[in-house]
Amino acid sequence: MYDIAHYEEAHSVQEAVQLLQAHPRARLIAGGSDLLIKIHEGKMPDAELISIHGIPELKGIHRDEQGTISIGSGTTFSEITRHALIGEHVPVLGEAVDKVGGPQIRNIGTIGGNICNGVTSADSASTLFALNARLRIQGAGGMREVAIGDFYLGPGRVDLRHDEVLTAILLTRENYEGFGGHYIKFAMRNAMDIATLGCAVLCRLKDKRTVEDFRLALGVAAPTPMRCLKTEDLVKGKAFSAELLQEAGRTAVTEVNPRTSWRASREYRLQLVEELSKRAFQQAFVNAGGEMV
Structure with missing residues (x-):
């Protein structure tokens, strides 16, 4: 049984930020492969959820003129592993996220969720640390970037305020x-x-x-x-x-x-x-x- 007291669906990052401001207890949900387990186990009674699963700007992988590869936080593990840019430039990341769970988890789980959980066992984390990844975060106060090494504050704790959304993972050319x-x-x-x-x-x-x-x-x-x-x-x-x-x-x-x-x-x-x-x-x-x- 899933004890969900309130559910909203955001259609843009800005709307997600506004919904977070309006619901101080709400948690973001994308693939839900970790969050739904916690709810099912009774660890989040009367859960309030804001879905960012369908936001287009959080999906996809792109490379700009400077060679920086941007991975949308809502991109699934399977999409990362199969993407041509990852295979050509950062195959080690594709190999790492291909070890997450099983095919079902990799088809719904997102790299943003994997990072924001803040767990040391996340399969994407150590590779992103080695790549000196930077994280782009958007909130009510605007956009900011943080090095992934500074994002992890402790077990299960990350530098993400309640009204903020991780939007992209950035890999610069000199780091891959x-x-x-x-x-x-x-x-x-x-x-x-x-x-x-x-x-x-x-x-x-x-x-x-x-x-x-x-x-x-x-x-x-x-x-x-x-x-x-x-x-x-x-x-x-x-x-x-x-x-x-x-x-x-x-x-x-x-x-x-x-x-x-x-x-x-x-x-x-x-x-x-x-x-x-x-x-x-x-x-x-x-x-x-x-x-x-």
Whole structure:
């Protein structure tokens, strides 16, 4: 049973903002793959919902003259995975969101909802962290942009005011062009499961061996998605080798703070951080055009 006390449907972002102002208890709903579960479980009694599912300006993927890729917050995971611009320029993001749930969830779930939930296990989050994504937000006070790293405030908490709507995710050319990437989701099942640990690596090479730029982002390794900046500094400018791979994995472990949960112990997650960081680094190096010796 769904305990829904009030429901409105917005036809534009501006209307959604106005409805949020008029209903202080209301929550936005797009695909509803997470929110409806909470309502069904009785965690949101007398829920008030404002649907943004049908707003055209929140959908689609575009690339402007400067090379910035804009992903509408209402774009579904399946649409992202299949889109030509993502396949050509940011295939690692398409691969990451293709690991969300099962086909039914990916067909209705939106990338905006995945981000605004604020959970560290979101499959899109660590890859967007590695891509230095920026978020465009519209509210009663106008439009603002925020770096995704500043958007996550804590477990389940994000920098989104009640009368604001996340409208787009922005990926600038300098943060994806020339990079090879790889995302690994470790979960107890191959599908329909939440990540025990998520690991995204982006790698850009100066030649076939030297790592010019390197990003390592993790999910479920801390209360929020995170970048391993110390590990990144260690790797940048060095020639790829088995020794560097091992050192990167060991260093990543020193930067994280995973917790014990019913899914996995802290110790197990630390082991995953080391191993998955190495595996994702190696595959990202290959995807960037690197040559293994």
